[in-house]
Amino acid sequence: MPVRPEKAAVPQMVRQSAAGQKEVPAAPGLAESVPVRQTPPVCEPADAMAGQEMLGRRLRFYEARLAGWQAVEGQVAALGLADRPAGWGRCLAEVGELHDQYEMASRQVAPDGQSQDSVALGRWVGELLDRDVGYLGSGCEAVLAMGTAALAGRPEAKAPAVGERSASLPAAPLPPEARRQFGLALLRAGQLEAAANVLAGEGGGESSPNDDMAGPRLTADLLLAVGRVAEARSHYEMLGRACSALPGVDRWVADQLELLRGADVQSAAFPGFLAVLRAYLVSDGQRVPDDLREGVARLEAQAPSSGLARQGRRLLEMAEEKGGVGLPERLAEVDRLVETREFARGLAILEGLATRDDLNPAQQAMVRDALLKVRKAKFLAEETQPPPEQEVAGQWENGVQLLESRKYDEAIAIFTALLETGDQAQAKEKLGEASDLAIKEIRGQASALFVQARQTASLERKKSLLMESWKLLRGAETRYPGATVAMLEKVRQNRGYLEDYIRQVDPALLDASRSSGVQDVEEARP
The missing domain is CATH 1.20.1270 (Substrate Binding Domain Of Dnak; Chain:A; Domain 2)
Structure with a gap:
């Protein structure tokens, strides 16, 4: 020793x-x-x-x-x-x-x-x-x-004999910081139940600026992930009362409370959501685990319009964010959007970054400075921008109504036409929003087809479903060029994962489709 x-x-x-x-x-x-x-x-x-x-x-x-x-x-x-x-x-x-x-x-x-x-x-x-x-x-x-x-x-490390001093936690209570570090170490080792026990103990809920997951939200998420729903709800409620002191958790906490107070807890899809949450919590931040992607696909197929699917998708996007594009690249993208007067898209990126709880103080300051810069640029641009023409206003209102009605292709047609007017920047913003929503819907359809393909025993049926899913994703990239870079990148990631799976089923399947001229597949979208 x-x-x-x-x-x-x-x-x-x-x-x-x-x-x-x-x-x-x-x-x-x-x-x-x-x-x-x-x-x-x-x-x-x-x-x-x-x-x-x-x-x-x-x-x-x-x-x-x-x-x-x-x-x-x-x-x-x-x-x-x-x-x-x-x-x-x-x-x-x-x-x-x-x-x-x-x-x-x-x-x-x-x-x-x-x-x-x-x-x-x-x-x-x-x-x-x-x-x-x-x-x-x-x-x-x-x-x-x-x-x-x-x-x-x-096993002998988890259950000390009666009368022995517990080595996992000393006889005297650990100081809060030591308990927090021990809980995090258990989490990294994949021991979620033990980590929940430690972090939910005295002092375990204190947050730290040095660890993005070491806070009250992690304790609540862990309790939920291991099925202790009532305890998790109690922790989320405590967070809801104090979230003003914990930037980045308020939206997640509010949505989790809404989910736990509603009928989703009794849904047959609820265990699947808990599996997705567990996969997210044990991920290393370097890559997105396959079981996380597959779990979200199953959720979206089983309960596509539920809060469970929405929260599962958010966990997947957070995992993709951690394992993919870094902060400098995101800020550079915002700078490019400001240059083209696409302020809404730039602000959306920054506001999303501002809610992340994995940024250190220096990174948080960079995001705040960028937010101030973009808001100032947007204000100055609006001050010098002429008001929209009367006839354009009617088209604009019609496009917004179509967008709210989820008639994305019709809305895209209107906003594309408005690109030729004095409202070019605003029309481009709405075009991007409509394109992203359309692609999001297609991704959900492709995920559902993929899940069906995995579950079917018929090889021919499996191939057919996989290729339908692939065509939807392939078509989304070419059909909606006005979508944001981030959304198009998600489609490419989804398609890459799907293609790997297709090659395992039939290596010749993709080559046959490409040689037959499958490029733009608008007819594949229902």
């Missing part, structure tokens, strides 16, 4: 050098001393008190980190496991050392926030913070997750 180094003695904060300068011992592992000129303390009392609060926060942070590491280390030792992940001893020692150094630094500060030498303390703490940042970027949290995952598959 790796042994933490003993605590170093509290260093004398100031000693006199031969040159008449004061020297400050650094934290162990840093430069031996840092020369400092004799200058008056630079911290005002308010600043010193703020520094004391910061030291307290970092000390509590590492108390929690250390407790989490020791909980897993204790169980590893109790089970007699010899193999630990690479870097385990180094990371455990570093967490302990950071905890000890913050504890020593905190003792140097008097209750009023002052210290013997605030300049010396400031330099020491600055170096300590550098070391702190180094730990956070060192990959040690992944090492802890691997250690927890190794335990998760061992």
Whole structure:
């Protein structure tokens, strides 16, 4: 078992050098001393008190980190496991050392926030913070997750004998941060029930700015995913009352509550939705799991107009977003839309980004700045834009009504004609909206055909259904060029997945269709 180094003695904060300068011992592992000129303390009392609060926060942070590491280390030792992940001893020692150094630094500060030498303390703490940042970027949290995952598959690790100290959670309650980290490690190991138990415990619902899934929404989602519907509803209701403090979760929470309070819970499709939620929660963010795609396709075929299908589709889109286009590319796309005066589409992208809870503070600031920029550009453009002509207004109203009636092709024809008027930018926005909605409907039809194909035992029927699905997706790309880039990319992803499956059934099927001239398949759409 790796042994933490003993605590170093509290260093004398100031000693006199031969040159008449004061020297400050650094934290162990840093430069031996840092020369400092004799200058008056630079911290005002308010600043010193703020520094004391910061030291307290970092000390509590590492108390929690250390407790989490020791909980897993204790169980590893109790089970007699010899193999630990690479870097385990180094990371455990570093967490302990950071905890000890913050504890020593905190003792140097008097209750009023002052210290013997605030300049010396400031330099020491600055170096300590550098070391702190180094730990956070060192990959040690992944090492802890691997250690927890190794335990998760061992039955003896899950059910300690009566009277034994539980190694999964110590006898004394873990600090909230340690409980949160342990719950996340269990989730990464695929232990959803155990993760739900940990995160739903005392302090488990506290959010953290450092982990996109480590918050109250994750706790509620986990409880629902493992079938604890009443507990999940209670957590969503708590979130609904406090969502103003949790940007990005309010819409999801409201829709989840609507779903859980309605008849969808009694639907035969409800277990399928829970399977989709589980697939989303355990996904690694690098690729979209096949069972997530297939589960959403089944939901849309079984209950196409239900809240279950809508929420399942949203989970799939969130998974695609995480595994696909990054923030810089999205912001660049918004810039291009602003240049062509397509403000509504640009704002839609940014407003979607603003609701994501996986962005760090710097990324959130980038999105906010972009929103302000686009809104200002839209305002200035509208101020200088002439009012629509009277005759155009009637056509516009007719197009909107057709769009609301889901007569997308007729609406597209009207907005295409309006591209030749002074309302070109607005017509292009509506054309994109109508095209996206039409494609979304086609994707649903293609998904339903794909599910039928997978379920049929007849090979010929399977081939026929698969090719109908493929033709719908192929036609959508060519039929609706006014659709957004994001929607067309989703169609291509769907078609790529479908083509892989078709090749498994009959490698020659796609070649035969392409050679027969299947290019634009408008007749394939019902």
